[in-house]
Amino acid sequence: MKNALPRSGTYEDHPKAWACQxxxxxxxxxxxxxxxxxxxxxxxxxxxxxxxxxxxxGVGKTTLLLLLAGLLPFDRANSLRWGEVSRxxxxxxxxxxxxxxxxxxGLNAALTVAENLTFLESLDFGQMQPDAIASALEAVGLSGYxxxxxxxxxxxxxxxxxxxxxxxxxxxxxxxxxxEPLTALDSTxxxxxxxxxxxxxxxxxxxxxxxxxxxxxxxxxLDLSCYVVDHDTSFTDVATMEYAE
Amino acid sequence: xxxxGVFRRELRLRYKSSASWVQSIVFFIMVLVLFPLALGANLxxxxxxxxxxxxxxxxxxxxxxxxxxxxxxxxxxxxxxIVVSRFPLTQWAVIKVLVHWMSGxxxxxxxxxxxVPLYGLSMTESGTLALSLLVGTPTLTLLAAxxxxxxxxxxxxxxxxxxxxxxLQLPILIFATGMVSVMQRGESILPILALLLAGMILAGLxxxxxxxxxxxxxLQS
Numbered sequence: 001m002k003n004a005l006p007r008s009g010t011y012e013d014h015p016k017a018w019a020c021q022x023x024x025x026x027x028x029x030x031x032x033x034x035x036x037x038x039x040x041x042x043x044x045x046x047x048x049x050x051x052x053x054x055x056x057x058g059v060g061k062t063t064l065l066l067l068l069a070g071l072l073p074f075d076r077a078n079s080l081r082w083g084e085v086s087r088x089x090x091x092x093x094x095x096x097x098x099x100x101x102x103x104x105x106g107l108n109a110a111l112t113v114a115e116n117l118t119f120l121e122s123l124d125f126g127q128m129q130p131d132a133i134a135s136a137l138e139a140v141g142l143s144g145y146x147x148x149x150x151x152x153x154x155x156x157x158x159x160x161x162x163x164x165x166x167x168x169x170x171x172x173x174x175x176x177x178x179x180e181p182l183t184a185l186d187s188t189x190x191x192x193x194x195x196x197x198x199x200x201x202x203x204x205x206x207x208x209x210x211x212x213x214x215x216x217x218x219x220x221x222l223d224l225s226c227y228v229v230d231h232d233t234s235f236t237d238v239a240t241m242e243y244a245e
Numbered sequence: 246x247x248x249x250g251v252f253r254r255e256l257r258l259r260y261k262s263s264a265s266w267v268q269s270i271v272f273f274i275m276v277l278v279l280f281p282l283a284l285g286a287n288l289x290x291x292x293x294x295x296x297x298x299x300x301x302x303x304x305x306x307x308x309x310x311x312x313x314x315x316x317x318x319x320x321x322x323x324x325x326x327i328v329v330s331r332f333p334l335t336q337w338a339v340i341k342v343l344v345h346w347m348s349g350x351x352x353x354x355x356x357x358x359x360x361v362p363l364y365g366l367s368m369t370e371s372g373t374l375a376l377s378l379l380v381g382t383p384t385l386t387l388l389a390a391x392x393x394x395x396x397x398x399x400x401x402x403x404x405x406x407x408x409x410x411x412x413l414q415l416p417i418l419i420f421a422t423g424m425v426s427v428m429q430r431g432e433s434i435l436p437i438l439a440l441l442l443a444g445m446i447l448a449g450l451x452x453x454x455x456x457x458x459x460x461x462x463x464l465q466s
Contacts, residue, residue, distance in 0.1 A: 071325060100329045102325060105321070122250030123250075
């Protein structure tokens, strides 16, 4: 295990010292391909807070989450940091890991629910208790679905399977990145999910999520439409139109 | 422990979606069986062409099955999850290719024994041929997998894979088919064996990193 961290010997003495540091975006720019979407996004996310990213379609919410997840490269290396550690070195922080639930769920349709969840968790933590999956599935209202193939599930059920990863024992997953977690969910499951999100924040975890719906829990709000690049295209016009309504 | 979990998943997926890889095995058997039927009962001719036929069939069968290697993982988001997780992408690519080779190249090694009844090769000749396949097919599979990783975001461009991989695979084909004839002349096969092994080691050391870089890029398109 590599413990090398830039400019900080303290992390080696305190393996989880990073958990107290805030996640900082420092005039971050978002572009899709060569097309700039937003410039100068800045926020500070301390432990125990939920950041709700808002904005009209196409403004760059998903792209911002992809940047945070490390799936897209940066134009400036230091514009996203965890305390002092820039994004490319986050994986070197001892016991660090994050949970990213995107539009693609990461579930293979040919495998069963339990096989998929075991695989996804084993990527970070190796072996897992078998009853952990049963209780996670029970929490999302899918108990008894362990050995059902994912191809047999409905869209909403697949999203629930994906969200059940929030209930798996994952103390190390300090940061949750959730892209439109409310999509395709019925109204009975919403309060369950909201309780889970605030419980994670209360334990000192942090969550960054995108959603078009207002959330009934306490969140910080980041409205990306404030950072949109002023193009001559109809892009910004669409944005202002939607906000005037 | 994490490696074992990933390995088990790949094996399970192979078992559950057997149609994709059985197809290329059946192709190999068909070519091997059809050649003697088409050429007629000319045993000396069959004896001569056997290594070339087996190797060309093996090469094409490897290229045939490789295009779906990374496709479903890109489409369903598994690749994203692996990149986000702490699991090294290069290791994942190695496991993926290893399991693919076990259900492809390794079976071809076993099936190459068909040349004894079909082409009238002796047991030692067949053994040499199998040995050449054993050290040659991993390299071929790695090169084909790199081409598959490079073309995975370009849906439906399957013809690009042979275009990318074949020029790099040709030297392996040329050396490996020569191995049996060298043995038949009574010379030592060790130099060719060493060359093929060196190729395999080189490919195994370099290509997984190239594959991981290509897969990372495929997420950005």
